Amino acid sequence: MGRRFAFKFVNLRFSVMDTSTKIAVIGGGSWATANIKMLTDNRNPKEIFWWMRDEENIEHIKKYKHNGSYLSSIEIKVPATNITSNLAEVVEKCDMILLNIPAAFLKEVLSTLNPDSFKGKKVISAIKGFIPEDNMIIGEFMNKSFQIPFEDIVVLSGPCHAEEVALEKLSYLTIASPDQALATEFANLVNTRYIKTNVSDDIYGTEYAAVLKNIYAVASGICHGVGYGDNFQSVLISNAIQEISRFVNAVHPIDRDIKESAYLGDLLVTAYSQFSRNRTFGNMIGKGYNVRSAQLEMNMVAEGYYASKSLHHINKQYKVNMPICRAVYAILYEKHSPSIEMKLLADQLS
Numbered sequence: 001m002g003r004r005f006a007f008k009f010v011n012l013r014f015s016v017m018d019t020s021t022k023i024a025v026i027g028g029g030s031w032a033t034a035n036i037k038m039l040t041d042n043r044n045p046k047e048i049f050w051w052m053r054d055e056e057n058i059e060h061i062k063k064y065k066h067n068g069s070y071l072s073s074i075e076i077k078v079p080a081t082n083i084t085s086n087l088a089e090v091v092e093k094c095d096m097i098l099l100n101i102p103a104a105f106l107k108e109v110l111s112t113l114n115p116d117s118f119k120g121k122k123v124i125s126a127i128k129g130f131i132p133e134d135n136m137i138i139g140e141f142m143n144k145s146f147q148i149p150f151e152d153i154v155v156l157s158g159p160c161h162a163e164e165v166a167l168e169k170l171s172y173l174t175i176a177s178p179d180q181a182l183a184t185e186f187a188n189l190v191n192t193r194y195i196k197t198n199v200s201d202d203i204y205g206t207e208y209a210a211v212l213k214n215i216y217a218v219a220s221g222i223c224h225g226v227g228y229g230d231n232f233q234s235v236l237i238s239n240a241i242q243e244i245s246r247f248v249n250a251v252h253p254i255d256r257d258i259k260e261s262a263y264l265g266d267l268l269v270t271a272y273s274q275f276s277r278n279r280t281f282g283n284m285i286g287k288g289y290n291v292r293s294a295q296l297e298m299n300m301v302a303e304g305y306y307a308s309k310s311l312h313h314i315n316k317q318y319k320v321n322m323p324i325c326r327a328v329y330a331i332l333y334e335k336h337s338p339s340i341e342m343k344l345l346a347d348q349l350s
């Protein structure tokens with residue numbers, strides 16, 4: 001996986017689809033619901049199966065053709081018979097498994113499966129988080145725990161918020177895999193009028209950058225919450241992309257342009273968007289909520305909270321200078337005052 005980073009637009013006209021492609025979407029939250037919309041709006045032939053844990057919601061979706069809990073404006077076009085809470089059955093049936101559970105719960109959700117369950121399958125991760133117990137990105141975890149070769153792993157990244165997909169606002173996805181043909185094949189399953197795709201071979205950089213930006217979006221929210229304005233936020237985010245660059249280059253040094261959408265774009269959308277869970281969570285922390293109250297208030301998952309702890313551990317090995325991540329960790333896990341910590345951080349930024 002040390003090849004040069006390459007982006008290209010995928011041209012739908014040249015796609016050759018296997019009519020029998022069966023895709024399982026694993027997860028029932030906002031991003032999974034948005035992924036279902038892209039996959040069903042895309043006209044290339046495929047069969048879609050959908051797993052979620054919430055039986056009541058499954059019944060709701062079957063009856064009303066809308067997810068009752070997340071992005072309920074989206075019309076669900078998956079046949080009722082293909083929506084299930086039976087994970088083993090859905091994984092067994094499908095060729096492509098799209099993982100879309102917040103990282104903190106993935107290990108538990110997959111605990112009934114084993115390497116045989118994934119034999120010959122392609123795994124696409126739309127998750128932007130670390131497995132907390134192992135401090136690993138999802139690609140690494142699936143490779144180590146389920147022996148899935150990296151060539152069979154695809155990372156689906158942004159910059160893209162589920163809410164804007166629901167509104168059919170023009171969005172760009174980054175689809176990374178060491179196997180460019182596989183990345184292109186998957187891109188051709190999600191391209192639509194409102195979704196454009198870039199293909200990349202940088203699965204490590206794409207995943208790490210997507211996880212790290214959640215921590216910076218939490219920082220951005222905290223700053224807003226304690227009263228800093230746009231002037232300071234721009235300095236914070238300029239420093240954040242430098243931290244991301246230092247870290248991904250330490251972990252996986254290849255020739256990549258950190259200004260591309262998968263890295264800088266994903267950071268910007270999450271740090272600035274009104275839809276960002278991570279920024280919203282950080283804003284509450286800055287305003288004085290404790291972690292538990294902020295989580296309860298949101299009813300959605302801010303990956304940056306969990307990522308902050310894992311990154312703290314992972315960086316003991318790499319020792320990259322990351323003052324913003326350090327400050328977020330101190331606020332979330334060492335109960336430091338947000339306003340004092342941000343004041344100390346401000347003295348280290350330029």
Ligand SMILES: NC(=O)C1=CN([C@@H]2O[C@H](COP(=O)(O)OP(=O)(O)OC[C@H]3O[C@@H](n4cnc5c(N)ncnc54)[C@H](OP(=O)(O)O)[C@@H]3O)[C@@H](O)[C@H]2O)C=CC1
Pocket residue numbers: 027028029030031032053054069070100101102103105109126127128129158160161162163299300301302303
């Ligand atoms: N939302 C977005 O715009 C984007 C999200 N992502 C990533 O997608 C992933 C999924 O996030 P998203 O869809 O936003 O999540 P949401 O916050 O919308 O939904 C939370 C999801 O987590 C599930 N969940 C909560 N607690 C548990 C638990 N204890 N065990 C198992 N599942 C649980 C919920 O299931 P239930 O409803 O049954 O409680 C629900 O499916 C994350 O890694 C996120 O970073 C990536 C790009 C864009």
Ligand SMILES: O=C(CO)COP(=O)(O)O
Pocket residue numbers: 128158159160161214217266269270275276277278279301302303
């Ligand atoms: O990853 C995302 C956009 O690319 C979603 O970020 P939030 O989880 O902060 O909403």
